[in-house]
Amino acid sequence: MTEAIGFRAAKQVGSGTALSRRDLLALIGTLAGSAAMYHAMSSLGFASDSTYKGPIKLGGDVGGASVLILGAGLAGMTAALELRKAGYRVQVLECNRRPGGRNWTLRGGDTFTELGGFTQTCEFEQGLYFNPGPWRIPYHHRAVLDYCKRLNVALEPFIQLNHNALLHASSAFGGRPQRIRDIKADFQGQVSELLAKATEQGRLDEAVSSEDREILLEALRSWGALDKNYAYKANLISAGFRGYAKGPGGGLGAAPIAGETIDLSDILKSRLWRYLQNFAVLELQTTMFQPVGGMDMIGKAFAREVGDLIRYDAKVVRIQQDDGGVTVTYVDGKAPAIAQLTKADWCICTIPLSILSQIQIDVGAHMKAAIDAVPYASAVKVGLQFKRRFWEEDEVIYGGISYTDLPIRQIAYPNTGYNRSGRGVLLGAYIIEGSNSYEFTSMPPAERVARAVALGSRIHPQYEDEFENGIAVAWHRVPFTLGCAGYWTEKARAEHYDSLCQTDGRIVLAGEHASYLPAWQEGAVLSSLDAISRLHARVVKM
Amino acid sequence: MIATFLSLISPAALAQNATNSSSVATLSAGFKFAGKSGEELYASVCQGCHMPDGKGATGAGAYPSIAGNETLKARGYMLDVVVNGKRAMPPLGDMMNDDQVAAVVNYVRTHFSNNYRDAVTPADVKAARRP
Numbered sequence: 288m289t290e291a292i293g294f295r296a297a298k299q300v301g302s303g304t305a306l307s308r309r310d311l312l313a314l315i316g317t318l319a320g321s322a323a324m325y326h327a328m329s330s331l332g333f334a335s336d337s338t339y340k341g342p343i344k345l346g347g348d349v350g351g352a353s354v355l356i357l358g359a360g361l362a363g364m365t366a367a368l369e370l371r372k373a374g375y376r377v378q379v380l381e382c383n384r385r386p387g388g389r390n391w392t393l394r395g396g397d398t399f400t401e402l403g404g405f406t407q408t409c410e411f412e413q414g415l416y417f418n419p420g421p422w423r424i425p426y427h428h429r430a431v432l433d434y435c436k437r438l439n440v441a442l443e444p445f446i447q448l449n450h451n452a453l454l455h456a457s458s459a460f461g462g463r464p465q466r467i468r469d470i471k472a473d474f475q476g477q478v479s480e481l482l483a484k485a486t487e488q489g490r491l492d493e494a495v496s497s498e499d500r501e502i503l504l505e506a507l508r509s510w511g512a513l514d515k516n517y518a519y520k521a522n523l524i525s526a527g528f529r530g531y532a533k534g535p536g537g538g539l540g541a542a543p544i545a546g547e548t549i550d551l552s553d554i555l556k557s558r559l560w561r562y563l564q565n566f567a568v569l570e571l572q573t574t575m576f577q578p579v580g581g582m583d584m585i586g587k588a589f590a591r592e593v594g595d596l597i598r599y600d601a602k603v604v605r606i607q608q609d610d611g612g613v614t615v616t617y618v619d620g621k622a623p624a625i626a627q628l629t630k631a632d633w634c635i636c637t638i639p640l641s642i643l644s645q646i647q648i649d650v651g652a653h654m655k656a657a658i659d660a661v662p663y664a665s666a667v668k669v670g671l672q673f674k675r676r677f678w679e680e681d682e683v684i685y686g687g688i689s690y691t692d693l694p695i696r697q698i699a700y701p702n703t704g705y706n707r708s709g710r711g712v713l714l715g716a717y718i719i720e721g722s723n724s725y726e727f728t729s730m731p732p733a734e735r736v737a738r739a740v741a742l743g744s745r746i747h748p749q750y751e752d753e754f755e756n757g758i759a760v761a762w763h764r765v766p767f768t769l770g771c772a773g774y775w776t777e778k779a780r781a782e783h784y785d786s787l788c789q790t791d792g793r794i795v796l797a798g799e800h801a802s803y804l805p806a807w808q809e810g811a812v813l814s815s816l817d818a819i820s821r822l823h824a825r826v827v828k829m
Numbered sequence: 830m831i832a833t834f835l836s837l838i839s840p841a842a843l844a845q846n847a848t849n850s851s852s853v854a855t856l857s858a859g860f861k862f863a864g865k866s867g868e869e870l871y872a873s874v875c876q877g878c879h880m881p882d883g884k885g886a887t888g889a890g891a892y893p894s895i896a897g898n899e900t901l902k903a904r905g906y907m908l909d910v911v912v913n914g915k916r917a918m919p920p921l922g923d924m925m926n927d928d929q930v931a932a933v934v935n936y937v938r939t940h941f942s943n944n945y946r947d948a949v950t951p952a953d954v955k956a957a958r959r960p
Contacts, residue, residue, distance in 0.1 A: 382889045402878075402886035602889055641917035642890035662919040665877075694856045722857035722924060728877035738856075763877050766888025769917060 337429040337809065342437070343816050345373035347827035354822075355380070355615055355629060357606070358637035359597045360388025362797040362811040364589035365434070366635045366819050367596050373823065378629065379593065380601040380617055383767050386594060387586025389420040390808065393670065393758055394581070401764035407732050410672065410756040414704075415712045417670030418582040419760035421808050422699075422714075423447065423575045428809035430816065431585070435578065438588035445575040446702045448566040449687020455746050456692050459557030464689065464746050467566075469549060470559050472512060472529035476519035477551035479511020487517065521548045562690040570807075577702060585808070601627075603638060606648040608793045633826070635818055637798040637811070639663070641769040650791040657783035661800060663763070663770020665724040669695075669739040671715035671757040677749040678713070679706060693742045694723035715739040715757060719771070728761035735759035773800030788814070790821050861924045867936020870929060874921060875937070883941035890917075896941035904949050905957070908934055912957045922958060927951035 354370050356363045359381035371377045381388075393399065395411040411417070423445040424431055435442055450471070453464035485491050486503055495503055504517060512528045513519055522545050526532075532546035554560060565571055578584040590597070600620035607614045613634040616626050636643065641663040648655070678684040678700050686702040695716035704711065716739040718724040727735050736757035744750035762771035775784070788801050797811070797818040804810030857863035857873070864870040872881075875895075879885055883896035901907050909915075911930055912922030922930055931951050938945040 402888050402892065403880050404886075638889075644916040645890045659916045661917070662914050663917045665919070721860045722862045722873075725862070725877055725924075726856055726873045729873050729875075761877065764886075766886075769878075769888065769890045769892070774919065 337427050338813060339429040339433065339816075342433065343369050343820065345369060345819070345823045347823075349374045349823070349826055350829070351376065352633065352826050353378070353612075353631040354633045354635060355613055355631035356596075356635045356637065357603055357615065358388060358798070359383075359386045359590070359593075359599075360637060360798070360811060361390055361431075361585065361589070361808050362637040362799070362815040363388075363635070364586070364593050365812050365815040366637070366797065367593040368589065369816070369819055370635075370823075371593065371596065376631075377593075377596050378631065379597040380603055380615065380629070381597050381599050382602045382620075384599045384620075385586075386590035386597060387583050389768060389772075390583055390586040391420050392416050392418050392581030392583035393760075399758070399760070400766075401732065401761065402766050402769075403764060405732050405764075407758050409670075409758045411670070411712055411758075412672065412710045415672060415701075415710060416581045417668070417712055417714065417758065418577075419668045419670070420762075421582055421806075423571075423577055424808070425570055425572065426574045426576070427569070428804075428807065430812040431809050432576070434589070434812065435576075435585060438585070438592065440584050440588045441579040442576040443579050443703060444573075445577040446686035446700075447571050447573055447575050447688065449684060449700070451682075452684050452687040452700070453689035453698075453746060454559040454562050454691075455689065456557045456559055457745075459553070459559070462745065464691070465549070465557075465559060466530070467562075469529050470554060471563060471566075472525060473519075473549045474551070474554050474560050474563070476511045476513065476525055476528070476548070477554075479507040479513055480517060480519040483507045483511070483513060483517035519548065521545050558692075565688070565690065579703070603646060606634065606636065606646060606794065608634070608649045608791075613793045632793065633822055634794045635815070635822065636794060636796050637815070639768050639770070639798060640773055640800050642767075643796075648794070650794055653783075653786040654789060654791050654796075657787035658796075660779050660783045661773045661775060661787075663768070664772050664774040664806070665718075665720055665728060666762045666771035667716060667718045667724050667727040667735065667759065668714060669716040669735055669757055669759040670712055671736070671739060671743070671750075672710055672712050672755045673750075673753040674710060674755055675708065675753055676701075676704075676711040677753050678711075678747065681749060682747075689746060691746060693745065694718065694727070695739055695742045696723070698743055698746060710755070713743075715743050716759075720774075724761075725763075727759070728763045732759045732761075735761065772806035775800075775805060788817075790818075790825065795822055861926075862929060864929065865932065867932040867934075870925070870933040871936055871940075874924075875933065878918075883937070895937055895943070897943060901938050901943050902945060904934070904938065904945065904947055904953075907938065908949050908953060908957045912954060913959055922954070927954040930954040 353376040356366050356377060356379040359379050363379055367377050367379050393409045394416045395409055395413055397409045398406060400406040450468040452467050454467055454470050455464040483504055486500060507513060508517055511519060512525045514522060514524055519525060525548060526545035531543045533544040535541060535543040601617045603615055603617045605616035612630055612632050614628055614630050616628055618626060640658050640661045644659050684700055685705050686700050688697050688699045690697055697717040699714035701711055718727055736759050740750055740754050762768060787796060795818040797815040799805055799807060799810040801814040802810030862870060862874060864873050878892040879895050883894060885892040885894040911934055914920035928951050931949050931954050935948045
């Protein structure tokens with residue numbers, strides 16, 4: 288049925304015009320509604336959920352083939368795990384002295400030296416931590432979740448939407464942060480009121496059938512917390528969504544009292560409605576997860592399986608291949624003047640392109656051009672320890688994220704250890720791209736922490752009394768990535784992506800940069816599974 | 830308020846900051862950089878990778894030194910790199926106007942042991958931008 292609609296509409300587009308997939312979807316969406324578009328997307332081959340189809344099966348005789356894997360992040364360790372299981376002889380080279388790569392957690396006692404020589408020692412209390420890289424896993428990242436299951440990594444919910452967290456605009460509402468629930472309910476309510484009014488006045492009669500008209504009014508009243516006159520007012524109906532001036536209690540004098548609503552014009556001008564997308568987009572929809580105890584639990588779980596295959600502190604400097612096999616030159620961190628060689632039949636290279644583009648690698652011109660085509664994105668995260676969990680005790684914020692237009696962009700509350708006395712760690716800044724990310728990167732770490740504290744105190748004045756210590760990671764200064772993640776443009780993908788992912792002789796690349804899920808661990812894992820599938824198909828055919 | 834918290838920075842770190850290059854004075858308000866002078870822009874953007882002393886840094890990969898770097902001799906080359914990016918270096922020209930790009934290119938080419946006096950103009954920057 289959806290195809291019929293699409294083709295009929297296509298005839299109206301203009302004879303001789305080839306209808307692109309995107310045009311077809313847009314037409315289906317317009318004519319038949321977004322649910323139809325979703326189904327069309329699935330049948331047209333767009334990824335609706337993850338493309339993961341379950342544990343990879345690499346059958347057949349590999350004939351003693353050997354594989355050298357460059358990088359022990361999630362892409363590399365996924366490849367190591369599955370290839371060894373399939374019978375390959377596997378070796379992994381990793382430049383760090385630990386597994387996981389960007390899958391990384393900082394705890395009290397950890398030290399970290401960034402490019403430029405600035406060293407930080409994390410002073411968090413035992414049991415507290417901060418994830419400087421990936422911090423949340425969407426429910427549809429099925430490969431990562433499957434490995435968590437198989438490797439016994441315990442998960443807990445990551446709270447993406449906490450209605451009682453804050454939205455802040457420096458120059459709106461006198462700089463006072465607003466509760467998400469207030470902005471969301473008042474925006475939704477007043478927009479619903481406008482739509483209901485337009486519907487009642489017949490102004491939507493061309494777009495909405497008379498049958499749907501009544502249902503639409505009912506839906507708007509329900510969704511928008513409207514009264515029986517389809518108005519959004521400060522009353523107990525809206526209070527049931529946004530909250531009360533005085534909440535319902537017990538005993539005498541317990542009746543609730545509704546508070547005032549925020550005028551739509553003020554909400555619109557504040558631009559706080561932008562943040563509502565963070566609670567709607569697929570990538571950030573609930574249910575989200577985090578590993579119990581830190582994101583590095585995933586890397587550690589992989590390393591329990593394949594750690595014996597990893598040579599640490601090994602920095603790759605040259606990647607050669609010929610008909611006979613692959614030869615990789617590397618240096619040991621403790622003896623960097625001495626070039627060492629290792630050989631294998633095949634190579635899975637998961638080195639970030641920021642680094643790989645500087646390494647001499649024997650691949651064709653198209654792949655080399657692709658490796659050279661991807662800039663790396665800027666990102667900064669700051670973890671701050673406080674003497675008490677004031678966000679819970681004073682502000683009733685349990686987990687979740689507050690958003691602000693201040694340079695720190697976000698303050699995120701721990702999604703664990705709720706309702707306890709004692710210390711807690713906040714994510715005091717999470718800046719991705721834009722001027723402020725570069726500016727924070729250009730500061731010494733202590734200044735990043737100080738600025739995050741100064742700025743955050745405009746949202747939580749308790750910072751001044753309760754702040755204890757902090758640590759800041761700026762990804763362009765991280766020695767093993769030289770950036771946060773590959774920053775693909777549409778143009779670059781069209782020109783270079785397939786070239787990047789092709790098998791080139793005995794070498795194939797993997798990593799988040801070789802995926803359509805940039806900066807997500809799922810991208811790294813899926814790319815690795817695809818790379819080893821293709822490699823394996825080649826091997827067993829030989 | 831900032832003064833209270835800046836006191837938490839160790840004196841050594843503050844001193845290091847002062848001798849190498851000016852620190853980020855004011856944070857920009859939007860996607861693009863607000864800095865006007867080449868010195869400001871270097872301190873808020875470039876030194877993140879190329880470091881306060883311009884000498885770059887080496888980890889698993891390296892940021893090249895822009896101090897006494899002979900590739901800076903060809904002003905068109907450095908201009909192209911800043912505007913359009915190169916390999917892992919982002920196209921920072923997307924976040925600066927023509928005046929700013931000219932200012933930072935000219936600053937780098939006349940500091941950090943570089944002494945190239947053939948300045949680039951905002952018109953040169955505009956011409957270097959890809960459509």
